[in-house]
Structure formats: C-alpha cells, structure tokens
Amino acid sequence: MPNYTLWISARRDAGSGWFLGGLAAVVIVVPILNLAVPASSPFHVSAYGLTLVGKYLCYALLALAVDLIWGYCGILSLGHAAFFSLGGYAIGMYLMREIGARGVYGNPILPDFMVFLNYKSLPWFWYGFNHFVFALLMMILVPAALAFAFGWFAFRSRVTGVYLSIITQALTYALMLAFFRNDMGFGGNNGFTDFKDILGFDLHSDKVRVALLVITGVMLAASYLVCRMIVSSRAGRVLRAIRDAESRTRFLGYRVESFKLWIFVFSAVLAGIAGALYVPQIGIINPSEFSPINSIEVVIWVAVGGRGTLYGAAAGAVLVNYAKTYFTSTIPEAWYYALGTLFVLVTLFLPRGIIGLVSGRVRKQENIDRSRIQADRPEPSRK
Amino acid sequence: MSVSGKTLYLEQLTVSFDGFKALNELTLQVEPGELRCIIGPNGAGKTTMMDVITGKTRPDSGAVRFGDKLNLLALSEPEIAQAGIGRKFQKPTVFERLTVFENLELALAGDKCFLKTLFARRTSAQDTRIFEVLEIIGLTPQHQTLGGTLAHGQKQWLEIGMLLMQEPELLLVDEPVAGMTPQEIERTARLLQSLAGEHSVVVVEHDMDFVRSIARRVTVLHEGRVLAEGDMDQVQKDPRVIEVYLGA
Numbered sequence: 001m002p003n004y005t006l007w008i009s010a011r012r013d014a015g016s017g018w019f020l021g022g023l024a025a026v027v028i029v030v031p032i033l034n035l036a037v038p039a040s041s042p043f044h045v046s047a048y049g050l051t052l053v054g055k056y057l058c059y060a061l062l063a064l065a066v067d068l069i070w071g072y073c074g075i076l077s078l079g080h081a082a083f084f085s086l087g088g089y090a091i092g093m094y095l096m097r098e099i100g101a102r103g104v105y106g107n108p109i110l111p112d113f114m115v116f117l118n119y120k121s122l123p124w125f126w127y128g129f130n131h132f133v134f135a136l137l138m139m140i141l142v143p144a145a146l147a148f149a150f151g152w153f154a155f156r157s158r159v160t161g162v163y164l165s166i167i168t169q170a171l172t173y174a175l176m177l178a179f180f181r182n183d184m185g186f187g188g189n190n191g192f193t194d195f196k197d198i199l200g201f202d203l204h205s206d207k208v209r210v211a212l213l214v215i216t217g218v219m220l221a222a223s224y225l226v227c228r229m230i231v232s233s234r235a236g237r238v239l240r241a242i243r244d245a246e247s248r249t250r251f252l253g254y255r256v257e258s259f260k261l262w263i264f265v266f267s268a269v270l271a272g273i274a275g276a277l278y279v280p281q282i283g284i285i286n287p288s289e290f291s292p293i294n295s296i297e298v299v300i301w302v303a304v305g306g307r308g309t310l311y312g313a314a315a316g317a318v319l320v321n322y323a324k325t326y327f328t329s330t331i332p333e334a335w336y337y338a339l340g341t342l343f344v345l346v347t348l349f350l351p352r353g354i355i356g357l358v359s360g361r362v363r364k365q366e367n368i369d370r371s372r373i374q375a376d377r378p379e380p381s382r383k
Numbered sequence: 384m385s386v387s388g389k390t391l392y393l394e395q396l397t398v399s400f401d402g403f404k405a406l407n408e409l410t411l412q413v414e415p416g417e418l419r420c421i422i423g424p425n426g427a428g429k430t431t432m433m434d435v436i437t438g439k440t441r442p443d444s445g446a447v448r449f450g451d452k453l454n455l456l457a458l459s460e461p462e463i464a465q466a467g468i469g470r471k472f473q474k475p476t477v478f479e480r481l482t483v484f485e486n487l488e489l490a491l492a493g494d495k496c497f498l499k500t501l502f503a504r505r506t507s508a509q510d511t512r513i514f515e516v517l518e519i520i521g522l523t524p525q526h527q528t529l530g531g532t533l534a535h536g537q538k539q540w541l542e543i544g545m546l547l548m549q550e551p552e553l554l555l556v557d558e559p560v561a562g563m564t565p566q567e568i569e570r571t572a573r574l575l576q577s578l579a580g581e582h583s584v585v586v587v588e589h590d591m592d593f594v595r596s597i598a599r600r601v602t603v604l605h606e607g608r609v610l611a612e613g614d615m616d617q618v619q620k621d622p623r624v625i626e627v628y629l630g631a
C-alpha cells in the first residue's frame with residue numbers, strides 16, 4: 001500500500017519553509033538594524049521603518065484570515081476589515097484608558113473626546129477596558145461574536161457567492177456609519193489616538209516598537225501554523241470540498257453551514273488580532289478603517305499573492321502594500337489606478353497569483369480549472 | 384438478502400412546480416437488498432423523486448419513511464445522508480481538486496462534525512477500506528490523481544465509490560451509465576449488481592439495454608406516478624408502457 005501520508009506532507013511544504021524562514025529573518029534582522037546599527041549608518045532602520053514593517057505584518061495576518069475562508073472555503077468576504085477594526089478598537093479602548101490623567105483635559109477616568117463631548121460618566125461598555133487582559137479578551141470575543149451572529153444567519157439561509165459578498169460589504173459599511181457617530185461613544189470620526197503607553201511601556205520608544213514588531217511576527221507565524229494545520233486536516237479537505245461542490249458535500253453527510261461558521265469565526269478572530277496588533281504600532285484607529293474599500297483591498301492582496309496557499313496571501317499583502325507605500329509617496333493620485341490594473345491583470349493572466357508564477361504550477365492548475373469549467377457546464381436537459 | 388436493512392416507503396407524494404405536478408401522489412416501496420430500476424420518459428418525475436428522498440426538495444404532501452420509524456421529511460440533507468441514504472447525481476459530481484483517495488476519504492462513514500474532522504486521523508482499518516473500495520471501482524492506479532482529471536466513466540465510478548464509503552443502506556443512483564462506452568457500461572452493471580443484496584439500490588436510467596441487463600424489478604414512472612411495476616418482460620409487454628414510450 002503506498003505511503004499516502006508521506007506523499008501529502010511532501011507535496012505540502014516548500015512554501016511554508018520559505019514563508020517561515022523569511023518571516024524569521026525579518027523579525028530578527030529588522031530589530032537589529034534598528035537597535036544595534038547607529039542612526040548615521042545607511043543600514044539603520046528608523047522608527048518609521050519599524051512601524052511600516054509592523055504594519056505589513058499585520059496586513060499579512062489579515063490576508064491570511066481572508067485566504068483561509070476565500071481560498072479554501074470559497075467564502076469571499078468583502079467585510080473583513082470590520083473584524084480587523086473591531087480588534088483594533090478593543091485594544092484602542094485599553095490604550096485610551098491607559099492615558100489616564102495625562103490627557104489634554106486631565107480627566108483620570110474619561111478619555112479626552114468624552115470630556116470634549118460633555119460625557120458625565122464612562123459609558124458601561126467602557127468598563128473593564130482599563131485592564132489589558134480584558135481588552136485582549138474583547139479583541140477576540142467581539143469579532144468572534146459578530147462573525148458568529150452574521151454567519152449563523154447567512155450560512156443557515158444558504159446565502160452564498162456574490163450575495164454573501166455584498167452583505168459582508170454592507171456589514172462593514174453599516175459599522176463604519178455607526179462608528180462615525182459621536183454618540184456611539186467611540187470618538188466619532190476622530191476615533192482614538194494620542195496613545196501614551198501599553199502596560200506601562202512607552203509606545204514611542206524604539207524598544208517597544210521592536211517588541212510589538214516581534215510579537216506581530218510571532219503571532220503571524222503561529223497563526224500561519226494553525227491555519228496550515230486546519231487546511232491540511234480532514235476538516236481542511238472538507239472545506240475545499242465545500243468550495244468546489246457544496247451540495248455534494250452536504251449529501252455526504254457534512255453540515256456545510258457549521259463548517260462555514262466555524263472557519264468564518266476563526267478567520268474573524270485572526271482579523272481581530274491583526275487589528276489589535278496594528279493599532280498600537282500605527283497609533284490611531286478611526287472609523288475609516290471600516291470603509292468598504294479596505295476590505296476590497298485585502299481581497300486584492302490575496303488574489304495578487306495567490307489564493308489557496310496561505311503564504312501567497314501573506315506575500316501578496318506585503319508586496320501590494322510596499323507598492324502602495326511607494327506609489328502614495330511618489331504619485332499618490334495614481335495608486336488606485338495601479339491597484340485596479342494590477343487586480344485585472346492578475347485575474348486575467350495569473351489566476352494563481354504571484355506564487356503560482358514562482359512555483360511553476362500555473363499550467364497544471366489551469367488544466368484542472370479548464371476541465372472543471374466543462375464539468376460545470378449544464379448538460380442538455382434529458383431528465 | 385440482508386434482513387437487517389430498512390424498507391423505503393414513499394406514500395402519496397405530491398410535488399408541484401408552478402402548477403406542474405412533477406410527482407402526483409406517487410406511492411412506491413423499496414425492499415431491503417433490492418436492486419430496483421426506475422424508468423420513464425422525460426419529465427416522469429424520476430429525479431424529483433430522488434430529490435425528495437434526499438431532502439433536496441420538499442414535497443407539497445405525502446410521506447417518506449425509511450424503516451418503520453424514520454420520517455425523512457423531518458431531516459436535513461446531511462442528516463438523511465447520515466441515516467444511511469447515499470446518492471449519486473445524474474451529472475457526476477466529485478471533488479475536482481482533491482485526489483481520488485481524498486474523495487473517498489471524505490466520504491468515509493463516521494462522525495462528520497467540524498471538530499472531529501479537524502483532529503481526525505485515518506486508522507489503518509479506514510485505509511484498508513479505502514483501498515478495498517478503490518479495488519472495487521477499479522481506480523487503484525489513479526488514487527493520487529485529482530478528481531477533475533479523471534475520464535467521465537471513471538468519475539461515475541468514483542462517485543459510486545464515494546457512496547460505498549458512506550456504508551449506506553440505500554443507494555440512489557441517477558443515470559450511472561450516461562456517456563459511458565459499452566465496456567464501461569458492462570463494468571458498471573456488474574458493479575451495481577454486486578452491491579445489491581448488501582445494500583438496497585435504486586437506479587434511475589434511460590438506457591434500456593442497461594436496465595434489462597441488471598434489473599430484477601422495474602418501476603415505470605409516468606407523469607409523476609407509477610404506471611407499471613414488475614420484471615422487465617412484464618413491464619415491456621404492458622400496453623400502457625408501450626403507449627407512453629411510443630407516444631413520447
């Protein structure tokens with residue numbers, strides 16, 4: 001009997017090695033270039049550089065979350081920025097309360113924006129956010145709860161495809177409008193900013209920035225490994241089965257909606273963690289993070305990198321955002337045109353994204369896709 | 384004949400689509416271990432009947448029971464599958480981007496909830512079972528091939544193989560030989576015959592030669608109800624059947 005397990009693991013994983021190796025290199029080299037190399041050296045990485053790399057890694061984690069559901073289960077979420085932002089808001093609330101009496105108005109309990117908006121006391125939903133652990137819990141529970149409630153209704157009603165994508169888009173848009181309102185108690189359109197420190201450590205010091213970067217890298221690696229474990233388990237094969245032939249999977253006895261729900265909630269939690277890592281590094285969170293275009297950009301990162309590989313999504317996030325940083329500092333008005341063109345070109349010529357190009361599997365995959373298209377073509381009815 | 388199997392009862396089933404009665408008070412019974420062929424002209428309600436049994440379509444009225452107690456109309460598709468009813472679709476549907484082996488693995492009988500499958504490891508008994516089925520459907524050499532790259536006939540067998548992995552008591556097989564070569568048809572006939580006895584098998588088919596070669600008992604559907612039932616010779620001599628087929 002052929003050794004099947006061996007074959008699976010061999011097929012799996014040059015990409016994981018490259019990804020984790022590359023990530024380890026970034027997480028080791030970038031801090032050294034910041035802390036150990038003098039500022040006068042051309043190799044020195046500035047605080048700005050640290051933040052930028054940290055941001056890319058957060059985006060990579062967000063892309064991972066989207067690839068897990070889109071690449072492996074066919075759920076195209078155009079609202080994942082909502083979970084990202086909620087995670088960010090959760091940690092932001094902690095950071096706001098951590099400011100304490102050092103704010104402009106010097107109120108030890110109320111954040112500045114509440115004093116400004118004439119709040120007399122702290123709204124109930126801010127209770128507990130002075131504790132870091134509570135904020136961490138919320139960073140996981142709030143996105144998970146929203147994803148659960150949303151997924152429960154959407155998957156149970158068998159909303160799929162483009163309809164599902166549209167309502168995820170509506171979800172994030174509705175949240176954006178809600179968070180823009182001053183009387184929501186989340187700082188309105190200014191959101192949260194002017195953070196001072198986290199657990200007593202100064203957020204503006206390079207050492208803390210380095211620590212946040214390393215934590216982000218470690219979280220990304222850990223999340224990657226968990227995602228890899230999921231997709232290479234039998235449950236992962238069920239997810240791919242759902243992606244390719246949902247009703248067939250149902251007739252094999254799998255409760256498709258509960259698989260979708262589990263994976264969607266897990267993905268939302270990853271997105272929330274990404275957001276929570278993002279906010280202390282970037283130093284601001286406001287409702288524009290919920291804007292629909294953000295979620296669409298994530299999908300583009302994944303498509304460009306190569307969906308259904310996990311590492312491709314992460315690589316796509318870094319590459320596209322590097323390009324964005326470059327473009328927006330040189331010819332900002334051209335960025336969205338460039339992004340749109342990139343998406344169209346990738347969709348047309350690189351269905352497997354950049355990773356597909358690198359690993360030379362595009363042709364093979366195309367052949368599979370071609371036969372699939374023929375299989376999907378309805379037969380002439382001959383009941 | 385296995386005594387332990389359950390009988391499938393369809394009672395007074397009516398399904399209408401926009402006023403058109405796809406099933407019209409259909410009453411039918413399939414005994415344990417039986418190999419039953421369902422034939423009938425286009426629009427006779429054959430596929431709709433399968434849809435109702437597997438929970439894809441809900442009837443306007445009537446009852447479907449599996450065994451004496453189980454009311455299938457109260458169950459969802461996965462629950463019906465778990466209850467021991469497997470279905471092969473008219474259009475072969477296998478998981479194109481999973482290998483033949485993985486296709487069979489997913490069809491393995493057992494607990495199919497998310498957490499169980501997340502931590503599931505194949506036992507050697509399960510491996511043995513998968514290779515047994517690969518042998519039965521003749522796809523052992525292709526077990527690492529992606530489902531999508533199989534030839535049409537091989538996909539049909541893979542799907543029958545997936546049914547077997549589910550260890551169902553009742554197999555519903557919709558047009559198993561459509562688009563097959565004569566050799567493939569013969570193989571499929573042997574395969575289905577070998578399955579009956581241990582399982583109940585219901586085959587919907589257009590190909591009369593094929594039906595004649597396998598059928599022990601044939602039911603003719605017409606306009607959503609049973610027109611005739613019996614062995615192939617009886618049915619073919621039935622004047623109503625001749626009229627329906629010649630008229631069609």
